[in-house]
Amino acid sequence: MNYSYPPDEILFLFLYWRGLRFIQEVLGAIRAEVGIDYPVQLRVSASDFSDGGLTPAEVALALTYLEAELDAVHVSSGGLVPAAPLATPEGYQTPYAAMIKQYVQIPVIAVGNIRTQALANFILADQMADLIAIGRPLLEDANYGEKLLALA
Ligand SMILES: Cc1cc2nc3c(=O)[nH]c(=O)nc-3n(C[C@H](O)[C@H](O)[C@H](O)COP(=O)(O)O)c2cc1C
DSSP states (O other): OOTTSHHHHHHHHHHHHHHHHHHHHHHHHHHHHHOTTSOOEEEEESOOOSTTOOOHHHHHHHHHHHGGGOSEEEEEOOOSSTTSOSOOOTTTTHHHHHHHHTTOSSOEEEOSSOOOHHHHHHHHHTTSOSEEOOOHHHHHOTTHHHHHHHHO
């Protein structure tokens, strides 16, 4: 059965809502454990880049049902299939964060080759995201954060 046919679409919706409920239950259990003052974030792949896989709009819609359990959402992409684009230019995932930010009230974290203070400030000023996450630069240089602060 191919995707985009009614039986598959119904099955997909069924799995989608069941999946949402599963995540809600997991988040509820985490919240019960850590309490109200502990920040709980969810990291999402805005697109898995697979045929018939989740699209950014579907992920954004799902988040509107999950955000009550969350303090922030962290927007990445890829992860499941090797079809993900190899090129990762500066801020390559930020458009996903900006799109998801249109749907949710909670803070949105952008990540993905955000290496300069100028780009980080631009993303924040343009309200594409509320927070910036940095991965590999911190692995490359343990003093990276201090160096950025020194520029401030
Ligand atoms: C080799 C490699 C493995 C990664 N594995 C994961 C992973 O297992 N789970 C995850 O959420 N992100 C994973 N990421 C994504 C990073 O957490 C981060 O989003 C990505 O490196 C982009 O941010 P950066 O450019 O600041 O490093 C991985 C990234 C790289 C380069």
